[in-house]
Amino acid sequence: MIIDIHGHYTTAPPALAAWRDEQIAAVDGRSPHPDPADLHISDDELRESIEANQLRLMDERGIDVTVFSPRASFMAHHVGDLAVSQQWATICNDLCARVAALYPDRFVPAAMLPQSPGADPATSVPELVRCVEELGAVAVNLNPDPSGGHWTSPPLTDRSWYPLYEKLVEYDVPAMVHVSTSVNPAFHTTGAHYLNADTTAIMQLIQGDLFADFPDLKLVIPHGGGAAPYHWGRFRGLAMALKKPPLEEHLLRNIHVDTCVYHQPGIDLLLSVMPPENVLFASEMIGAVRDIDPQTGHSFDDTRRYLEAADIDADTRTEIFSGNARRVYPRLDALLTANGR
């Protein structure tokens, strides 16, 4: 079985973006706030948007199940205030849950949180509860920078984040640390901001001692861990300078990285540096990079090919493709097990 733990609903029917545009216009004072009840997307529209895109590619690539969350760049937590984010998160999470309900063997829902710059992270707990208990979310995406590239939030090790961690641990639900659109002209969203956030999160976790307080918290760092595996020597050395335990102990019991690295040498580096039990198969398809690599003739984001070509044994490959995900995402495992998979 192959589980892709990192897919976003990047192909939602246009009505979703149109409703969001109305919401943004209202935030800007250009029009009244739209009613979520005015957003109508039929099951057929959902099916069309999925079958022509994610599901088609999953079938082509042999991916069985995708952990499916709202489009990352659309979370845009910087827009408006907490109430705006709450309304928007509810809508986006409901849609992902509907997709998962339409294709229960293929998609499992994950949730975005209704974060907002300056808002106490504890305000995201009710939506986390709703998504896990009512929608069956097996994971959440946690944005370390709701400001969208201005980085005004305290590090992930700050106690203000703790109410979220407590709930995550209680539910045994992992959080993927994933930023959204950059509104800072210095940072290209998918080329700089995403990778910087991954690197930044790992360094914040090295600097702090979060997992001493939350030994059972599980965080997933996407995009192959940003710059960290490539600079693993630097990170090991900085941990020593900061008088921290070895990273195997300080970090790797609690964090995992995904395989959203879009070329063979990158995947090979990742697998040579990270213990295999810390690596989770993912493609972020359909995402930032949609073209075919002229060097290979295959899609950049067809990450399964890199894993198949990597110099790892069959058992390791199986763990990366599904075993690790079932361990890190217990609610996903429970769903699969309940279906005899």
Add this chain to the structure above:
Amino acid sequence: MIIDIHGHYTTAPPALAAWRDEQIAAVDGRSPHPDPADLHISDDELRESIEANQLRLMDERGIDVTVFSPRASFMAHHVGDLAVSQQWATICNDLCARVAALYPDRFVPAAMLPQSPGADPATSVPELVRCVEELGAVAVNLNPDPSGGHWTSPPLTDRSWYPLYEKLVEYDVPAMVHVSTSVNPAFHTTGAHYLNADTTAIMQLIQGDLFADFPDLKLVIPHGGGAAPYHWGRFRGLAMALKKPPLEEHLLRNIHVDTCVYHQPGIDLLLSVMPPENVLFASEMIGAVRDIDPQTGHSFDDTRRYLEAADIDADTRTEIFSGNARRVYPRLDALLTANGR
């Protein structure tokens, strides 16, 4: 010959930091502005600080020449205003030039610029001129984020940077894109901010068309190019999505990356992805990571060992150790040639 193109004066005599502390106190209104003439550092003090540190390690590691610039984290362009940065840059650049004058066969000066948040980059041109013409600087460090982690400057492709680029091209002097201390609690200086800046700079240059305007401009991206080589597939794919030419054409005629990557797998990745002519030997010694890697028994930043162990032929290794640097830093080459080297 082995040339390290990335060394900072991280071991300057304590009088330097004491003077800077007085200057910062003055900026904070706690005391009068100190007079640069009150800073006294003797040649013997300079020798002591170098011979016990950089020069000792260069000898141990067989590094012949270091391109030597002021301590990156001390540039701290966020402190005070333009006048404060101008005074500080003058002092730091003079010290590096004095070190180079004391050890003309071993150190060649590079300069920091007197940047300041919100100040027009053109205001750095006079110090650039002074350092090249009077101090013999062969390169400069250009900070893409003088705010220290708030990223308030426009991208490097913005026309406000052009006066600096014009002068760099006129002198045939490369600029290393290097940030300074992060004052943003989200970003650890050497573990996140440095690497993020490298990644960010490369993505800014992919987004823009700077080298169409400056075909002869040469930029050096330190720390192995941040996350970029590890994610080279993503960057190639994003360039395609942005309708840019292949990166060989769009970027690699003008940018080079150094080898400040502190473990063997990282260096191997770098060399497998980047054309060898774009790679410049460097260690950033004595810098962020000063410990011995327990996995190897050698210093993390003893990057020569990784190059020696890498699967490259002797000619390629020679180019990376010195040939490329002599091509990218023509004023360094001229100095060496004049000395029969």
